[in-house]
Amino acid sequence: MRKQTFEHQYLQVLAERTQLNANEKNNLQRLVQGYLGECNLDKIVDTFFNQSELVLNNLNLAYNKEVIQVDKLIVIGNIAYLIDVKNYRGSYTYQNNSWYRGERILINNIFRQIDRASDILQKIFSAKRLHMEIRRVLIFMDPAVKVEIKQPIVQTVLRVEEVAAWLMKLKEEVQLYPKLSPDLWRDAITDSLLPPYCPLNDFSSQVGRTLQLGICCPKCKKFTWTSHRYYLYCDHCGFCQSKELAYVKTICDYGVLFSNSNLERKELKKFLGEVGNEYYLRYQLKKHFELVGPNGSQKGYRNLGSKFEYWFENEQEYFKALQKRCNWKTNDKK
Template identity: 25%
Template sequence: MFLKERKEPVELLILRSLNNRMNLTANEQQQYSNIKKGYEGEVHFDSVITRLSSNILILNDLLLESNHSIFQIDSLLITQDLIIPCEIKNHEGNYYYQNENFYACTTNREITNPLHQLNRIETLLTHFLHKHGFKLPIKGYLHFIHPEFFLYQAPKNEKVIFYPQLNHFLKNIDRQLANLTKRHDQLANLLLDAHIKKSPISTRLPSYQYDNLKKGIHCNVCHSFQMTILNRKIICEQCGNLENTHAAVLRSVEELKLLFPNMKITVATIFDWCQFIVAKKVISKVLNKNYKISGFGQWAYYE
C-alpha cells in the first residue's frame, strides 16, 4: 500500500520548463537529463513493486532530518519484521567496480558510490527511529533498475539488487509474514509527519530572468509553442493534442509561479506570459476561480 506517492522533483519541473523556454548549455542539458532519468527509474521501481502481494506499507521520497543531517529515502518498505530503505539508480551502460568504487567503462570516470549513500541512510534512519522508540531492524538495498546496466567485477554484496534479480527480491518479501499492527501504522505516521515538505533544491539551477524566457502556452504533450484556440480548446499544430483552454491557462499560471515564486500574479502578467493567445476575460475567469484575490483595482493580484 502506497502511503506516500512519488512526485516529480522541483528541480525537474523547473529544468523542464527552462528547457522549453531558453537555450540550456550542454552541462545544463546533461543535468536535466540526469534528474529526468533518475525520476523515471524511481517511477519504474514503483510500477514493479506494485506486484507485491504482501501487506506492506510503502513511503516514497521521504526527506528526513536526523542527528543534524538531512537525508532522502527513494522508497521505504515497512514489513512486519523489517524496515527496508531502497536506494534506486537508473544508470545505463557498462560500469566496473574497483577498490570499493564505481567507474564508467567508457570514460573511467568515478561516480558517487551509491553503497556509501545507502550506508548513510541506514545509519541516520536507525538513529532517527531509536530516538522515537522504534527498534525494528533496518536492512537497505541498492537497486540498479535499468535493464541495460552491467557492472563488471560486481561486489558479492547481498544489498545490491540488479534488474534480473528484482523479481526474486519481491518474492522474498512476499514470503515474509505480513501481519501489520497499529505499531506499524504509528511508525508510518511518524515518518510522514517528520517528512520535510519543502525540499531544498540540491541542484544548482541555470540563471534565468523573466525577460529572457520564451513566452506563450506550450503543448503539454510535445511542448511546442505552435498553439491555436478553437471553440474553448487549445490545439497543438505540431502534434494535434487538444486541451481545455482554462486548463492550459491554469497550467501556465502554475509554471510561472514555479519559476518566479515571488512574482505577483495579475491578469496583465498572465496575458503577457501566455503571449496574448488567450483573452484577458478568460484569464480573469481562471484566476478568480482558482486563486484568492488580494488588493483592489489596478493593485489587485492573485495568490
C-alpha cells in the first residue's frame, strides 16, 4: 500500500476538525493531486509490469546529510529507472533549458528534483561498489496535460497514455538483461532509508486554535451519533459503524494531530467528545495499543502518528468483520 506523507495525513485529519487556512488548503490540494497520480501509476505498473520484486515505491533516502524522495524505482539488471510522478494540469513546454507553463517561465525547473535524486542515488550505489546506470523518467499523469519538449534532453518524459507501452518494453528487458541479485541493490537502498518525514511541531503548537471534538463520520464528516452497545449510528446521514472501529480510528486521528506525544487516556477521552465512554476507551487502548514503559498507563500508549489504515494495515480484515455488529440490533443504548 502506498502511504500518504505525514503532512498529507495531518492536513486531511485537520480539515475534518477545523477550518484550514489558505496555505494549508493549497498544500492539501497539492498533496491530494500528487498522491492520486502516484496511486494511478501504481495501478498501471501492477497491470503492465507485474514484477514486484524489481519495484520500490515512496522512498526517503539520505547520503552524507543530503535527503531525497523517490516516487518509484524500477531496477532491471544494472539499470535503475528513477521515476518522478507529476499530476500537473495545464500546458508545459521545455526549451532553452527552462520550463514554461503557458507563456510564463517556471522559477523551479521541473527536472531539478529528479536530477538531484539521480545524483544522490548514484552516490548511494557507488558507495556499495555497485555499477548501476540510472535513467531518469518524468511521468505526467493528468490525461489532459499538454507537454512539449523543444530541445534534446537526457531525461525521458512520458504522458500517462504512453506509460503502458513503455512498461511493456521494460518487461521485455527483464528477459534480455543479466539479472543482478535484488539483494545487492535493495541492501544499498535499505542502508540509506530514512523513516517518513515528521515535522517537529504538531497541533499542540497551534495556540488559540480549536478542534471539533468527537468521532467523525467517514461518510458525511459530521459528529452527531446515537450510541448502541456494539455500534454507532450517525444521526445526520444514517451511516452505521462498529463502536470498536470508530474508537480505534479516532484514537489514530488523535495520534496524527498530536504526533509528538504518547496517547494518554485523559486527553483521548476529551478528544472523543460527548459520545466517548471512558470504560470502553480503556478497554480498546489495552486491546489494540502498546503501553509505554514497563508498568503503568501513566506514561501512556505508544503513538505511531499514522492514520488508521496504515497503523493497522495488517488487521484490516479483522476490523472489516466488525461491521457485522451493525446488524446486531438491540434496544440498549450505551
